[in-house]
Amino acid sequence: MKKAVGLIENIFLKVAALFFLIFFICVILQVASRYIPGIRVLWAGEIATYAFIWMIFVGAAVMIREKGHFTVGLVIDNVKGLTLFLVQSLTHVLIVAFGIVMIVDGYGLTQQFWDWTLNNLPQIRQGYAWLAIPVGGAGMILFALANWWEDFMKYKAGDKGEAA
Numbered sequence: 001m002k003k004a005v006g007l008i009e010n011i012f013l014k015v016a017a018l019f020f021l022i023f024f025i026c027v028i029l030q031v032a033s034r035y036i037p038g039i040r041v042l043w044a045g046e047i048a049t050y051a052f053i054w055m056i057f058v059g060a061a062v063m064i065r066e067k068g069h070f071t072v073g074l075v076i077d078n079v080k081g082l083t084l085f086l087v088q089s090l091t092h093v094l095i096v097a098f099g100i101v102m103i104v105d106g107y108g109l110t111q112q113f114w115d116w117t118l119n120n121l122p123q124i125r126q127g128y129a130w131l132a133i134p135v136g137g138a139g140m141i142l143f144a145l146a147n148w149w150e151d152f153m154k155y156k157a158g159d160k161g162e163a164a
């Protein structure tokens with residue numbers, strides 16, 4: 001399981017990096033079109049926005065896996081054993097619940113906006129941008145469950161004093 005989760009994390013990370021590159025290139029094109037005469041790139045702003053959306057949601061899922069998400073260090077650093085495992089478990093449950101909301105609401109938004117198109121690129125559907133929400137939510141759920149399993153295995157193995 002750890003290998004499969006690692007592969008999915010690697011895919012998510014590469015997708016986030018690809019969308020960052022697209023975002024960066026589009027922003028450069030947008031700036032160039034403002035200051036260099038003769039360059040008109042009307043679609044760069046919209047593509048940059050949607051690339052940024054994908055980068056954020058996919059990257060947020062990767063941060064869940066890397067445990068770079070929001071935690072209260074005061075609590076995590078001062079508890080051990082079963083209390084630590086329970087606090088970590090609560091964090092994972094909250095992340096899974098948030099991921100479920102993202103999937104359900106993101107799916108609804110994707111369906112709602114599927115037939116809408118981009119203003120400057122009418123051949124591209126807006127639904128593709130909204131699809132980032134349920135994809136990111138699914139990744140968050142997968143990575144939170146994988147982290148919970150690793151925390152559980154550490155606790156079960158007797159490594160009860162270290163934050164995972």
